[in-house]
Amino acid sequence: MKDEKITAHLKDGEEFNISDNAIYLYCPHGYGKTKLHNNFFESQLKVRTTTRNWKTTLKLLELVNEADD
Incomplete structure (x- = not known):
């Protein structure tokens, strides 16, 4: 699922994928520099x-x- 409201905030090289129970986020410039943080996803996706x-x-x-061993 790609949401336009989320995609509009991607910086160069960032990627995300939303599955049924997880959001996979790739931040090549560091998580501290992305706008796609917990609060952002919580507000966008409720x-x-x-x-x-x-x-x-x-x-x-x-x-x-x-x-398990």
Whole structure:
């Protein structure tokens, strides 16, 4: 799903994809410099959001896999 209201705020190189239960956001210039942050998505989509960077996501996956062993 691509919403024009959201797409209009993309900076050069930024990408996003919205699935049923997640928003995937690519910010090549850094999350701190994008306008597409939690508050923005919450106001545009009327949903609650939280953010995880890729390093944190990989660490959580590692922890889950260790717990399964």
